[in-house]
Amino acid sequence: MVDKAKFIWLDGKFIPWDQAQVHILTHTLHYGLGVFEGVRAYQCANGRTAIFRLPEHTRRLFDSAHILQMEIPFSEDDINQACIEALRQNDQKEAYLRPLIFIGDGAMGLHPQNNPIRVAVITWVWGAYLGDEGLLSGIRLKTSSFTRHHVNVMMTSAKGVGNYVNSILAKREVTKAGYDEALLLDTAGYVAEASGENIFMVKNGIIKTPPSTSILPGITRDCVIVIAKDLGIPIQEARFSRDDLYIADEAFLSGTAAEITPVRELDDRRIGTGKPGPITKKIQETYFDAVHGKKPRYDSWLTYV
Structure with a gap:
């Protein structure tokens, strides 16, 4: 079970965790076209928190979206800043970060047509994945x-x-x-x-x-x-x-x-x-x-x- 943080960044705004919801007709939920990243932030020896290789993760996120023909409606810097601010908003010294790009609701069928490309950044505390x-x-x-x-x-x-x-x-x-x-x-x-x-x-x-x-x-x-x-x-x-x-x-x-x-x-x-x-x-x-x-x-x- 993931412990709830205070906020999730969704389409450019921080909203309370429990309000970060999408419609049941969200295209990615039905057909699986979306991209994501997994990033970690650690508390360093100097007491400060640092996100590990954030620009490289964000670059790969945009590369993945490009390969799958998804136009992200934010810049790489926007996503980087959202990740940084998410940790601040949630008072997290260490966390796992999940930038997620998905296709919203609108048209159904395999072709998403002009459905909106939606963007989220979620953070939660996650220990050793394999124990x-x-x-x-x-x-x-x-x-x-x-x-x-x-x-x-x-x-x-x-x-x-x-x-x-x-x-x-x-x-x-x-x-x-x-x-x-x-x-x-x-x-x-x-x-x-x-x-x-x-x-x-x-x-x-x-x-x-x-x-x-x-x-x-x-x-x-x-x-x-x-x-x-x-x-x-x-x-x-x-x-x-x-x-x-x-x-x-x-x-x-x-x-x-x-x-x-x-x-x-x-x-x-x-x-x-x-x-x-x-x-x-x-x-x-x-x-x-x-x-x-x-x-x-x-x-x-x-x-x-």
């Missing part, structure tokens, strides 16, 4: 029977609302079987990503992650790539199979919600020692230092409120 214990000790993955989208089936570079039906089906499937998260393969059978996170494996001191051709190009994924290079750890974007992952020395997931979550097991096979490995822990430690403003090298990733 505090998962961050500390690692999680159990299971390969889903559902396949990740092909690039000509869904627009995989867009963070589209409807794309996540695939993720929901996979997540439900594996959690019902007792696992923490789903691993999805691409249409060629190679590892793609988890239901809501990108994936990395470590073998012989080299980090590998699937190429961004058929997955959402994660912003946290980009952080991992930058951090690894800064730490002098070799990193490659390359295809690998799930049996490659079975015999990896380490594995971990990345995402705004999941942050850096180690993987201790896949398909009932222990990954490495079954505990977070040294490279995973170093990446995780550096990432958390960065989001909390403890690494001046990454201060450009922080937008202070």
Whole structure:
């Protein structure tokens, strides 16, 4: 259950949480065409609150909307300022932020015609997405029977609302079987990503992650790539199979919600020692230092409120 904040920014105005309602004929509710972002704000070591990589998230929001032919009636700066002001209005030192672009009510049928493009920014307090214990000790993955989208089936570079039906089906499937998260393969059978996170494996001191051709190009994924290079750890974007992952020395997931979550097991096979490995822990430690403003090298990733 999400704890209510005081206000939600909707179409340019802050309104009380319980009044942020839409009509039952809202087009996106029926047909799934919309885009969104997930952003986190952290309280930094200096006591101030900073939104992590806000401009990059907003840029991807606009890119996603462009791919899906949705004209956002606000500028990127408007959205950035709405995110900052939402935290102030809600007196939140740490929060998850959800910018959402959706098609309002009007015409029905697949073509939304001139229905309004509506915009919201919602903030709520959200802890570790895959659990505090998962961050500390690692999680159990299971390969889903559902396949990740092909690039000509869904627009995989867009963070589209409807794309996540695939993720929901996979997540439900594996959690019902007792696992923490789903691993999805691409249409060629190679590892793609988890239901809501990108994936990395470590073998012989080299980090590998699937190429961004058929997955959402994660912003946290980009952080991992930058951090690894800064730490002098070799990193490659390359295809690998799930049996490659079975015999990896380490594995971990990345995402705004999941942050850096180690993987201790896949398909009932222990990954490495079954505990977070040294490279995973170093990446995780550096990432958390960065989001909390403890690494001046990454201060450009922080937008202070």
